[in-house]
Amino acid sequence: MQYDLIIIGSGAAGLGAALYSGRYRIKTLVIGKEFGGETAKAGTIENYPGIQAIDGYELMDAMKQQTKNLGVEVIDAEATEVKRQEHCFEVCAKKATYQTHAIIFAIGAERRRLNLPNEKELTGKGVHYCVTCDGPVYSGKTIALVGGGDASVKGAVLAAEYVNKLFLIVRGKEVTAEPINLERLKNLGDKIEVLLETEVKEIVGEKMLEKLILSREFKGSTEMVVDGLFVEIGALPNVELAKSLGVLLDEHGYIKTDAMMQTNIDGVFAAGDAVNHFGSFKQDITAAAMGAVAATSAYNDRKIHGELCEHHLRPAPTSTMQFKE
Amino acid sequence: MAKVTIYTTPTCVYCKMTKAFFKENNVQYEEKDVSADRAAADEMIKKSGQMGVPVIDIDGQILTGFDKEGLSRLLNIT
The missing domain is CATH 3.50.50.60 (FAD/NAD(P)-binding domain)
Incomplete structure (x- = not known):
């Protein structure tokens, strides 16, 4: 299965990106190990503009529906491997493999543990x-x-x-x-x-x-x-998959991006809690904003490089109307 | 049809995911809110040996957390 963009992660960053890529009409797949990311577990959200108060899971579900209405595919699966394929990429999950022109890593972070003896054994048991x-x-x-x-x-x-x-x-x-x-x-x-x-x-x-x-x-x-x-002692950025592709990290271990969420690898972008773009200020509004920017960069990248790859024979999307003379 | 009981809390996201899965697959279930029902909480701990939710009892077989594969297997959903 071939896509213009695969977004790895279905939290606020991933679905924020999907909203924009859907509107840019680039064929998009969102693949998330745990739907909704940290937002889904955050309880009541009261600081997302325009919404008085909403349960985090409900907010994520609304974002998912919004992207699906735009034709974005959203699946619950873990991306286990990401490989280069010519200048495109292959994303492997347990039951399928997908090809894509661009990737957005929006894979969030893993909760920190105390790392004490007995902690693992008693998880769920107190x-x-x-x-x-x-x-x-x-x-x-x-x-x-x-x-x-x-x-x-x-x-x-x-x-x-x-x-x-x-x-x-x-x-x-x-x-x-x-x-x-x-x-x-x-x-x-x-x-x-x-x-x-x-x-x-x-x-x-x-x-x-x-x-x-x-x-x-x-x-x-x-x-x-x-x-x-x-x-509840914070989280560590989930960067292993990105690292395996050669994506560079910053000095704090987060995915390194420029202002437009571009990583060091052409066609690879990142957004959300795995990026240190806003320092320790990690909110739904910042994650979704990073996602929107990353999707815009992926869209522009697709316009420039989209015709180069044999895996992507679909014409690049356009933002200008063509008229016959 | 399998007898399905789910032990939940009102704010648990994995409980919501499990119930959404049931709805998608037309699975009938009984829900017990362990935050409001102490007896149900004790029953859940006795069955599962732990205190995390959700706990799902499918004809006496116990699952913890939102385990899509486990649910599909025990409910014969392909």
Whole structure:
């Protein structure tokens, strides 16, 4: 199967790109391992222009429908390999292989782990990485949430609707979040306690999580007995597939692009959380914007180089109307 | 027809994905919200040995998370 553009990743960046490529009328496939990316797991989104409040999954579903209405194909599958084919590319998934003129890597990031012994064994058994998913399971119980950024604060506010008590464990000297979310955190009152300059050193439990060992004493002990532990300490860019193609990374390990989201390889673009374009400010609006720019670059690239490859015999799209004399 | 029970929370995206899959494939199911029903939560933990959602019980066979291949296999969906 041949495409003008394959977008790897179906989060805000990927679907933002697909919206534009669909409108540019270039044949596009979106292939995503996990539909909706981080946005789908983010809970309520209140900072996407024009929308008062929407569940992240619903927003992603609306974006998907919008792109499908433009003729973009969206499939749930993992791109396992990307290879050069002449000056085009081949994208391999488990059940099929696709050829394309251009690629946008919009593959986001993987949640960071604490990397403590026992963490993997107790994942799902008291240790979790998705507050919106599993936070409500702890209705009436006590949980700890590790992380001092906006995602952890949003998670704490959501979990507080369900749990009896929540400890927010922050490594740094302060909690850094959108002021509106900090206000909501403060409004939770006694239900939440914030432990600054504190780390989880050990996760204790056999079949289920039993307690945590902290880096410093809290109420006279380094032991903290909780029913659940949620980890919200950011994410690492998902760059392996791009690296395998020879895409260069920046000094922080993110995909390196120019202002138009072009990587060092002709025909290869990147957008979203795998790119450090807006520094640590990673939002739906920035991801979708990067996607739109990447799609525009792919479209322009297709116009310039589209006729060169035997895999792409379709005429390049045009933005000007041709009239017969 | 297989007896299908899904244990969910209201905000869980993988629960939504699983229910969308059921809808697409005309699978009838019973939903139990473990955030509002303690007995259902205990039942889920007993069946699956863990506390992540969704948990899907298909005629006594247990799946955790949105496992499209596993669901297709157990529900004979090609």
